[in-house]
Each structure stands twice: as C-alpha cells, then as structure tokens.
Amino acid sequence: MDQAEQLRRLVNQQTRPRGTARVITITSGKGGVGKSSTSLNLAIALSRLGNRVLILDADFGLANIEVMLGIRPKYNLADLMFQGKELKDIITQGPQNVGFISGGSGIAELTRLTKEQIMYLIEKMDYLDDLADIIIVDTGAGISDLVMEFVSVSSEVLLVTTPEPTSITDAYAVLKALYRRENFNKEETVIKLISNRIxxxxxxxxxxxxxxxxxxxxxxxxxxxxGGIPQDRAVSQAIMQQKPIIMAFPNSVAAKAINTLAERIHQGDIKIPNETRGIKRIFASLIRRGMST
Incomplete structure (x- = not known):
C-alpha cells in the first residue's frame, strides 16, 4: 500500500458526523493589493453576522494578519505538528471573536510528514472544522507552488485585484497557473473576484x-x-493604527463596502457542495498531493 492510499484510509477513518467549516481561500496575483486587509476585515464582518470565524495565515513568510493586528501569537501551526501543542494553544484570539492561526514554518512542512504526524494533524483539523463555521485562508501573494496548492484544492476562492494593469495581469496569471494544475477541478471550485481600490x-x-x-x-x-471596495484613505490610516478599518472607521466607504461583501458571502453558502467543504479536506489534499510528487 503506497503512502497516498494510506492517507486516503486515514482520512476516511477520521471522518465522523462533526461540523464541517466553510473554507474561503483569499489570494492575489501580486503583493500590495490589499489581500490580507480584505481577509481580516471580511472575517470580522462575517463574525458580526453570527458566524464563528477563524483565519489561517498561510503566508508563512510574512504573517501579515498578526502584523496588522499588532498581536504576536505564542505558537503556530508548526507547534501543533511537531511540539505537541493543542488547537487551543495555537489559536490566537483577535478582535470581534475572530481567532487566527499563524501557519509559520508548518505550512512548508506539510508534504514531509510521517504517518503518525499525518494522523495527528488530520485529527486536529477535524476538530478545527467543528470549532468554526467559516475558515478564511489568507495565502501568500503570487503563483508559487505553495500558494497554488492551497488555491487548487479549495472549493471557494476569492481573487483580489486592483485597477492597476500589473495587478490585473497578475490576477490573470493566477487563473492561468490554476488551469495548468492537474488537481484543479473547475466544476468543484467557485472563483469570485474582488476589485479593490476602485x-x-x-x-x-x-x-x-x-x-x-x-x-x-x-x-x-x-x-x-x-463586488468592489472603493479607494479610501481611511484604509491606510487604519493599517497605521493596526486596527481593522471596519472597527477603526466603521462609517467609511471602504468599511461599508466590506460589510456588503460579507453579507453576499454569508448569503451565498448554498453554492458550495458539502463534500468539498472543510479544512480537513484541504490539508488532506495538500498532503496527498505532496506524496504523489
């Protein structure tokens, strides 16, 4: 029995009637387009709508979410995988009941796990699905293999771009890179565009x-x-204050637009098939993909 087959059995063994989170992966073709700010503010807006929301900061190189909040997590995903920490240890409490997990170096280690580590991680992801209604994955920018792995196995993707020609070109590059990946199934993926700074x-x-x-x-x-988010000076002011704009400047045009986007996401849940939901499935797909390469 090869490792990929072992993983499939492990996932099936761990499956039980628990909650399954809606996973929304937010990405962009280039940095500096407001992807992480959009992720954070949408998370808070969705929490205000009555959802239990977690953010997975999957950009292990920059960790933008914690910087924007001015909060340094004590532990990250690597500590869960290799140091025996529990989920409660690596979930940092943010504003408005939004928790976030720093991927740290753990994201890059996903394809180099032992059988025992895989079992442990899949079990913990199963419980993570039960802790949240919505999990927002904030990827790194660009089309690196790691970013595209997250995007290609996600059932719901939000692609953030701006009116700048380079941003639009790079957003198309994401679609092109996605099209070329063998594990991408367009029938099981909903891609939605957010036009930022319009x-x-x-x-x-x-x-x-x-x-x-x-x-x-x-x-x-x-x-x-x-939908779109208008150009708004209040966004940069909020970032300087290390506060989400919908909290720092709730009446700003950008904050109002984000609330509108969150309402559309909240009401659009029915389009995501149940069998493609859940953070456990995302991680299982990432590990399986790494085993087959």
Missing part, C-alpha cells in the same frame, strides 16, 4: 468583465463578481 462601481465591474472574458476564452474558467 473609484466607481463601474470600474470594478469593468475589471471583472475583462478578466472573466479572457478567462472563459483561453482557459475555460468562469468567475463570479463578488
């Missing part, structure tokens, strides 16, 4: 129409438009 709603829709058109024509990938 001056008008028409500008945001134009960005979506352009990307969606070339995506359908050349990649056979069709996106949905979640």
């Amino acid at each position: 001056y008008t709603e028409e500008e945001g829709k134009e960005i979506y129409n352009k990307l969606n058109s070339v995506g359908k024509k050349f990649l056979d990938i069709e996106m949905e438009y979640l």
Whole structure:
C-alpha cells in the first residue's frame, strides 16, 4: 500500500458526523493589493453576522494578519505538528471573536510528514472544522507552488485585484497557473473576484468583465463578481493604527463596502457542495498531493 492510499484510509477513518467549516481561500496575483486587509476585515464582518470565524495565515513568510493586528501569537501551526501543542494553544484570539492561526514554518512542512504526524494533524483539523463555521485562508501573494496548492484544492476562492494593469495581469496569471494544475477541478471550485481600490462601481465591474472574458476564452474558467471596495484613505490610516478599518472607521466607504461583501458571502453558502467543504479536506489534499510528487 503506497503512502497516498494510506492517507486516503486515514482520512476516511477520521471522518465522523462533526461540523464541517466553510473554507474561503483569499489570494492575489501580486503583493500590495490589499489581500490580507480584505481577509481580516471580511472575517470580522462575517463574525458580526453570527458566524464563528477563524483565519489561517498561510503566508508563512510574512504573517501579515498578526502584523496588522499588532498581536504576536505564542505558537503556530508548526507547534501543533511537531511540539505537541493543542488547537487551543495555537489559536490566537483577535478582535470581534475572530481567532487566527499563524501557519509559520508548518505550512512548508506539510508534504514531509510521517504517518503518525499525518494522523495527528488530520485529527486536529477535524476538530478545527467543528470549532468554526467559516475558515478564511489568507495565502501568500503570487503563483508559487505553495500558494497554488492551497488555491487548487479549495472549493471557494476569492481573487483580489486592483485597477492597476500589473495587478490585473497578475490576477490573470493566477487563473492561468490554476488551469495548468492537474488537481484543479473547475466544476468543484467557485472563483469570485474582488476589485479593490476602485473609484466607481463601474470600474470594478469593468475589471471583472475583462478578466472573466479572457478567462472563459483561453482557459475555460468562469468567475463570479463578488463586488468592489472603493479607494479610501481611511484604509491606510487604519493599517497605521493596526486596527481593522471596519472597527477603526466603521462609517467609511471602504468599511461599508466590506460589510456588503460579507453579507453576499454569508448569503451565498448554498453554492458550495458539502463534500468539498472543510479544512480537513484541504490539508488532506495538500498532503496527498505532496506524496504523489
């Protein structure tokens, strides 16, 4: 029995009637487009709508979420995997009842686990699914193998871009890289675009129409438009204060737009198939993929 088959059996053995979180992976083609800020603010807005929300900071190189909050986690995912820490130890409490987990070096180690470590991690991810209604995965920017692994095994992806030509080009590069991955199944993935730092709603829709058109024509990938976030000086002011904008400046145009996006996400849950939900399935797919390469 090869390792991939062992993993499939382990996952099936650990499956039981527990809660299964809705996992939303947020990514971008380049850095500096507001991806992590969007992740954090959407998490808080979704929490206010009555959801139990966790953020997994999967950018192990930068750890933007903790920087934006001014909170340094005591432990991260690597401590869960290798130091025997429990989930409660690695979940840091953020504002508005939003917890977050720092991936740390643990993200990069996913494909180098022993059988016992796999069993332990899958079991813990099963419980993590039970702790949250929504888990937001904030990936690194760009199209590195690690980022694309997360995106390709996710059932719900939010792609953040801005009106800058380079940002739009890099967003298309994400779609192109996704199309080329063997494990990407477009029938089981919903990709939604967020146009950030726009001056008008028409500008945001134009960005979506352009990307969606070339995506359908050349990649056979069709996106949905979640909406736009206006250019707002209050965003940079909130970042300087290390506070989410929807808390620091709740009446700003950007904060109101984020709340609207959160409401659309909250109401759109029915489009995600139950069998493709859950953070446990995400991690199992990542590990299985690493074993087969």
